[in-house]
Amino acid sequence: MPRLRKAARLWRDPEARADAARVIVPGDGPLFTVDPAAIFTRAAPLEIEIGAGRGDFAIDYAAAHPDRNLLAIELAASVARVMAVRAARRGAANLRVLIMDARPLVRLMLAERSVARFHIYFPDPWPRESQQKHRLFSPGFAAGLYRTAAENGAVSVATDFEPYASEIFATLEGAGFRQVEAPVPGARLTGFARKFIAAGRQIFAGEFVPDRDHG
Secondary structure (H helix, E strand, C coil), rough: CCCHHHHHHCCCHHHHHHHHHHCCCCCCCCCCCCCCHHCCCCCCCCCEEECCCCCCCCHHHHCCCCCCCEEECCHHHHHHHHHHHHHHHHHCCCCEEECCHHHHHHHCCCCCEEEEEEEEEECCCCCHHHHHHHCCCCHHHHHHHHHEEEEEEEEECCCCHHHHHHHHHHHHHHEEEEEEEECCCCCCHHHHHHHHHHHCCCCCCEEEEECCCCC
């Protein structure tokens, strides 16, 4: 609740809203579409962070990779607005914030083989059996990732919940990805990662690339 109240106070500031407007992708038109070329107004490899939160990873990553376009997806509007204000004030010219559910985005709204990398860090594990229907990863979602991953693209994923890690990795492999030995960019750099590492919790991370010979 304190964070929500802080976000609400921030959003009441006209200057903050003006800053955020430079970064948030408008979603109030008659037909909502996701067109990276129109969003970024330049050609560059597209990377997407799903569940970007307040932008702890996305903002620093965008600054370190100015040759990439980074689209940060966050479903909670209050959280996404904070990220947008922070990104604008950092001058993150190659970062845009999109407020929406990532599942229809991945399954329906992105072009085939258009995403150079998906970043998916610490999705809610919904640990109780009755909650698991709410999990982000499903065969359909993984199939959407496979469809939209570029030829040399990747999916970078991390979680602190081992049973969910096993499920995620198996679901990605079932959709046509294979795990490779490579660093996972955000496995230790998100707000959740820093919190979990400080608490001594193990991080389960994997880097997956599309195997186009699958099936």
